[in-house]
Amino acid sequence: xxxxxxxxxxxxxxxxxxxxxxxxxxxxxxxxxxxxxxxxxxxxxxxxxxxxxxxxxxxxxxxxxxxxxxxxxxxxxxxxxxxxxxxxxxxxxxxxxxxxxxxxxxxxxxxxxxxxxxxxxxxxxxxxxxxxxxxxxxxxxxxxxxxxxxxxxxxxxxxxxxxxxxxxxxxxxxxxxxxxxxxxxxxxxxxxxxxxxxxxxxxxxxxxxxxxxxxxxxxxxxxxxxxxxxxxxxxxxxxxxxxxxxxxxxxxxxxxxxxxxxxxxxxxxxxxxxxxxxxxxxxxxxxxxxxxxxxxxxxxxxxxxxxxxxxxxxxxxxxxxxxxxxxxxxxxxxxxxxxxxxxxxxxxxxxxxxxxxxxxxx
Amino acid sequence: xxxxxxxxxxxxxxxxxxxxxxxxxxxxxxxxxxxxxxxxxxxxxxxxxxxxxxxxxxxxxxxxxxxxxxxxxxxxxxxxxxxxxxxxxxxxxxxxxxxxxxxxxxxxxxxxxxxxxxxxxxxxxxxxxxxxxxxxxxxxxxxxxxxxxxxxxxxxxxxxxxxxxxxxxxxxxxxxxxxxxxxxxxxxxxxxxxxxxxxxxxxxxxxxxxxxxxxxxxxxxxxxxxxxxxxxxxxxxxxxxxxxxxxxxxxxxxxxxxxxxxxxxxxxxxxxxxxxxxxxxxxxxxxxxxxxxxxxxxxxxxxxxxxxxxxxxxxxxxxxxxxxxxxxxxxxxxxxxxxxxxxxxxxxxxxxxxxxxxxxxxxxxxxxxxxxxxxxxxxxxxxxxxxxxxxxxxxxxxxxxxxxxxxxxxxxxxxxxxxxxxxxxxxxxxxxxx
Numbered sequence: 128x129x130x131x132x133x134x135x136x137x138x139x140x141x142x143x144x145x146x147x148x149x150x151x152x153x154x155x156x157x158x159x160x161x162x163x164x165x166x167x168x169x170x171x172x173x174x175x176x177x178x179x180x181x182x183x184x185x186x187x188x189x190x191x192x193x194x195x196x197x198x199x200x201x202x203x204x205x206x207x208x209x210x211x212x213x214x215x216x217x218x219x220x221x222x223x224x225x226x227x228x229x230x231x232x233x234x235x236x237x238x239x240x241x242x243x244x245x246x247x248x249x250x251x252x253x254x255x256x257x258x259x260x261x262x263x264x265x266x267x268x269x270x271x272x273x274x275x276x277x278x279x280x281x282x283x284x285x286x287x288x289x290x291x292x293x294x295x296x297x298x299x300x301x302x303x304x305x306x307x308x309x310x311x312x313x314x315x316x317x318x319x320x321x322x323x324x325x326x327x328x329x330x331x332x333x334x335x336x337x338x339x340x341x342x343x344x345x346x347x348x349x350x351x352x353x354x355x356x357x358x359x360x361x362x363x364x365x366x367x368x369x370x371x372x373x374x375x376x377x378x379x380x381x382x383x384x385x386x387x388x389x390x391x392x393x394x395x396x397x398x399x400x401x402x403x404x405x406x407x408x409x410x411x412x413x414x415x416x417x418x419x420x421x422x423x424x425x426x427x428x429x430x431x432x433x434x435x436x437x438x439x440x441x442x443x444x445x446x447x448x449x450x451x452x453x454x455x456x457x458x459x460x461x462x463x464x465x466x467x468x469x470x471x472x473x474x475x476x477x478x479x480x481x482x483x484x485x486x487x488x489x
Numbered sequence: 490x491x492x493x494x495x496x497x498x499x500x501x502x503x504x505x506x507x508x509x510x511x512x513x514x515x516x517x518x519x520x521x522x523x524x525x526x527x528x529x530x531x532x533x534x535x536x537x538x539x540x541x542x543x544x545x546x547x548x549x550x551x552x553x554x555x556x557x558x559x560x561x562x563x564x565x566x567x568x569x570x571x572x573x574x575x576x577x578x579x580x581x582x583x584x585x586x587x588x589x590x591x592x593x594x595x596x597x598x599x600x601x602x603x604x605x606x607x608x609x610x611x612x613x614x615x616x617x618x619x620x621x622x623x624x625x626x627x628x629x630x631x632x633x634x635x636x637x638x639x640x641x642x643x644x645x646x647x648x649x650x651x652x653x654x655x656x657x658x659x660x661x662x663x664x665x666x667x668x669x670x671x672x673x674x675x676x677x678x679x680x681x682x683x684x685x686x687x688x689x690x691x692x693x694x695x696x697x698x699x700x701x702x703x704x705x706x707x708x709x710x711x712x713x714x715x716x717x718x719x720x721x722x723x724x725x726x727x728x729x730x731x732x733x734x735x736x737x738x739x740x741x742x743x744x745x746x747x748x749x750x751x752x753x754x755x756x757x758x759x760x761x762x763x764x765x766x767x768x769x770x771x772x773x774x775x776x777x778x779x780x781x782x783x784x785x786x787x788x789x790x791x792x793x794x795x796x797x798x799x800x801x802x803x804x805x806x807x808x809x810x811x812x813x814x815x816x817x818x819x820x821x822x823x824x825x826x827x828x829x830x831x832x833x834x835x836x837x838x839x840x841x842x843x844x845x846x847x848x849x850x851x852x853x854x855x856x857x858x859x860x861x862x863x864x865x866x867x868x869x870x871x872x873x874x875x876x877x878x879x880x881x882x883x884x885x886x887x888x889x890x891x892x893x894x895x896x897x898x899x900x901x902x903x904x905x906x907x908x909x910x911x912x913x914x915x916x917x918x919x920x921x922x923x
Contacts, residue, residue: 145548148526156526160552162560184528191525198518199564223528233537235530241520243529248516277533284538285530288523294569295521302516302573310708311749329570336512336577342710342789343747367568379577387509387793414579417510423646425599441558447513447578454581458505459642461603479560 149188150180162479164196171196182229184237187221191239198245199481203252210246240292243269244299251303260303267296294320310341328354328373332380344387351380375401375408382414391418407442409435413451420455429455440477446486449474453487464489499604499668500611500637502661502677506585507595507646509792516574521566522548587706589686591788591798594649598627598661602637606668609636615647618658624649651683689784689800697724697761697803699784703750709788709796711748716761718782719802727760750788759784763805779805812840813847813875813910815902818882824920829865829888834913836872836902837880845874845904849885852899852912860899861891862918872902889920 145152151174158166171193173179180186190209197206216238219225223233230237247266251259270293277285297320304313317334321327335350355377368376382397395418401411412435419428432452435443452470456463471487478484522545523532531537552561566572588594598615602608611634615627626647634643651657659679667673686709690700697716703709718724750757763781784800819833838844849870851863864870865888875881889895900913 145526145544148544152526156522156548156552159564160559160561162563187528188526195518195520195525221528223530233531233534235528235533237528237530239527240524240529244520244524245518248518280533282533284535285532288532291521291569292524295566295572298570298572299516299574302514302575305514305573305575306516308708308752311746314747327570329568332577333570333573333575336575338747339792340512341708341747341749342712342791342793344789344793346747383577410577414577417579417581420581420597421507421646423597423644425597425642425644441560442562445563445578447580450583451579451581454505454583458503458597458599459601461501461503461601479563481563 150174150185152188155189155192159192159195162199162481164199164480166480167192167196168200183221183226187237187242188239191242194242194245198249198252201252201481201483203249206245207249207253210242210249216243216246244292244296247296248299248303256303256307260300263296263300263303267293267300270296305337305340310337313337314341328357328368328376331357332376335380336383339383339387344384347387348384351377351384354380371405375405375411379408379411379414382411382418386414386418386421389421391422394418395422407439409439409443409445409448412443413448416455417451425455425459429459436473444474444478444482446483450486498673498675499602499606499608500663500665500675501601501603502663502675503599503601504659504661504677504679505597506582507597508582508586509794510579510581511791512575513578513580514573514575516572517563519564519566519571585681588651588681588683589705589796590651590654590683591686591786591796592651593795594651594657594681595646596648596659597644597646599642599644600637600661600663601642602639604668605639607636607638608668609666610634611637611643611663611665613643613645614660614662615645616660617649618660619653620655621653654683654685657681657683686788686796687786687798689786691803695763696727697763697781699759699761701750701757701759701786703752703755705752705790707752707790708755709750709752709790711750711757711786712789712795713785713787714759715785716759716782717785718763719780721765722781723764724761724782725764727762781805811911813838813844813902815849815900815911815913817897817913817916820897820916820918824889824918826889826892826920826922828923829886831884831886832897833882833884834900835880835882836875838875838877841877843874843876845872847872847875847902847904847910849883849900849902852901861895861920862887862889862897864888889918892920892922894918895920 145156149155151170155167155170158164158170171189174189180189190213194206194209197203197209214220217236221236221238223230223235223237243266247262248259250256250262270289274286274289274293277289297316301313301316301320304316314334314337317330317337321330321334331350331354335347335354338344338347338350358373358377361373378397378401382394382401385391385394385397395415398411398415398418401408402415405411412431416428416431419425419431429452432448432455435448436452449470453467456466456470460466467487467489471484471489474482474484474487523541526545527537527541531541549565549567552559552565594617600611600613611629613627613629613634614625617624617626626649627645637643657680659681661677661679663675665673665675684704686703686705688702688704690702691697699714699716701711701714716724716726748757781803783802786798786800788796790796814837816835816837817832818835821830821832824830834849836847836849849872850868851860865886870883870885872881872883885900887897895918896915897913897918898915901909902911902913903909
């Protein structure tokens with residue numbers, strides 16, 4: 128068998144494709160977007176046993192995919208064990224400058240950031256919430272130090288990337304605190320984000336949802352009004368949102384206010400406007416179905432969800448929508464096991480590896 | 490939760506509590522391509538910084554292209570806040586949950602025909618049965634449902650404001666003609682228990698402090714807590730200055746921090762200053778019954794789910810029938826051990842007739858044990874009569890027999906027939922050595 132040539136040092140030359148970044152990266156990426164995580168495990172295992180990975184960065188990227196695959200498949204202990212095979216993340220083994228022949232003129236860490244991100248959250252998934260939160264906050268501190276360091280060297284592109292990472296970790300922390308109903312803390316963190324210039328209609332909308340969850344309806348309305356103002360004053364695509372997405376966000380926020388006031392008819396109307404504009408708006412579809420149910424129209428609420436799964440399966444198929452549909456089946460049919468089983472069988476054929484099939488409660 | 494007779498019924502009730510839905514939240518493992526394909530510091534290299542972004546963004550848009558039928562949306566971060574896992578997707582209530590006094594019970598009720606034949610002339614009733622009463626929520630007697638086809642359903646939603654504690658039963662009954670023309674009766678029972686959400690304790694002087702404790706399993710957002718004073722009182726709520734209201738410079742808004750009482754025993758205190766509405770009502774003060782008013786409490790939980798309670802009338806400590814009142818006006822600032830010191834006192838007659846003569850003494854109270862501050866000289870001081878609504882000043886010589894913080898206690902005023910009018914509340918003094 129021919130000795131595979133080492134992947135050329137990423138990207139000093141003109142890049143064509145992902146495969147220039149790591150060995151057969153395009154294939155890994157393709158599997159990941161299809162949700163074929165078990166195939167990824169196989170591919171990594173094969174690449175390792177056949178010694179197809181030559182450079183340090185190849186090994187690290189493959190390891191990252193492995194860790195990600197285990198995590199997606201909810202095999203958290205294995206994900207954790209995989210990370211444990213590494214030295215400390217900050218070890219010189221994982222620095223470009225340690226291999227000057229392979230990476231001339233490059234320095235810094237070659238650890239893919241997603242490894243740190245997943246490593247920080249694994250304890251939470253393994254039942255050790257405090258350890259996980261501590262790691263996340265330490266990661267935040269690490270990121271902020273990196274930002275300062277890059278700023279002092281005028282590395283503007285790096286600063287941008289690391290700030291985006293800071294943003295993600297903060298958002299992730301808010302999600303964890305919300306999940307544990309630590310509302311005051313979540314509010315403080317999200318306001319902190321907003322005040323630091325990460326002002327963003329999606330974020331302010333989420334602030335509104337948190338306020339609603341608590342019961343502070345007036346506060347939520349205020350937040351949604353800010354979002355609408357941002358839409359009306361919008362200058363360009365500065366908010367990661369397309370025009371359609373922005374308008375739908377505003378409509379969905381309006382719908383929630385109606386829903387809370389028990390005006391389900393108006394809420395449905397808002398959601399229909401969203402769906403008309405963008406037939407892939409799953410949040411609008413799901414929430415519209417719920418409103419129909421609160422309007423005593425169980426049959427139509429079921430139809431909305433079933434149709435969504437039928438027409439846009441790869442977008443509509445998510446655990447929450449399926450749980451809602453199954454709850455509706457349980458209410459609508461005395462003998463609901465049969466219809467749930469049909470759904471379950473369909474899911475098996477269509478769903479990605481990481482789909483949690485226990486949500487059908489079959 | 491349901492008990493239904495096993496039998497040959499064509500119909501069956503299905504019930505689901507319809508409290509507000511909740512937002513689904515679950516931070517996902519979603520990744521930005523720049524965090525997976527390359528090392529974290531690679532963008533330090535200007536060449537990489539120039540060459541990589543096009544590849545990464547092409548990849549991102551390819552994976553998120555909905556026409557391509559991929560699950561990129563479960564794997565890639567499209568918007569930074571995707572990492573929160575909080576998209577606004579609503580989830581139906583997954584269990585009955587707890588229900589508390591002051592909330593509204595709402596339920597979806599579906600009556601299914603799971604037989605192969607049509608049923609006709611269905612009279613449906615839904616009632617709430619408690620210890621004390623039976624409340625009708627729905628009754629189709631006047632206009633029965635004509636028919637429910639095989640495999641069909643008739644749905645309705647009922648609401649009931651919960652005003653009683655304890656066991657409640659939702660009784661659903663259907664009276665119908667089945668396919669054989671037989672008139673059948675189907676009762677089904679769904680039980681639940683209503684618990685007390687809050688306890689309110691009050692303490693009062695001319696201030697009313699209310700302490701609200703949350704006994705529920707969720708955090709309660711205090712929408713409104715208002716004190717409704719009784720007719721002759723007025724009340725003002727006293728609040729601490731708000732600490733650090735978060736000011737959003739970008740949108741120019743001030744976020745008012747919500748008042749949230751933690752679940753399972755959290756406490757929030759409210760302070761009201763009470764004033765008598767008019768001087769005339771000072772008379773009422775002496776009369777005895779002292780109704781101050783009541784507290785109206787409105788709270789919200791998940792998605793604004795509303796709960797409301799009103800306390801019973803709150804009573805003030807009965808302003809005493811004090812006919813005669815004893816007060817200390819002045820105590821010397823320096824009190825030495827074993828040296829006599831003089832205390833300036835005042836006796837006031839609150840009645841509309843002349844009272845007295847009086848005797849002022851230190852009561853021999855075994856509860857307080859040995860007294861360290863005693864009357865120096867005659868143990869009983871006699872005071873002459875005092876006219877209606879008049880007062881009289883006098884001095885009492887006391888002596889302290891121990892160093893440090895001591896109490897003047899047990900000074901009593903009574904009339905010559907041993908009827909005690911008033912006991913001076915304990916006063917602390919500091920006794921120093923010479």
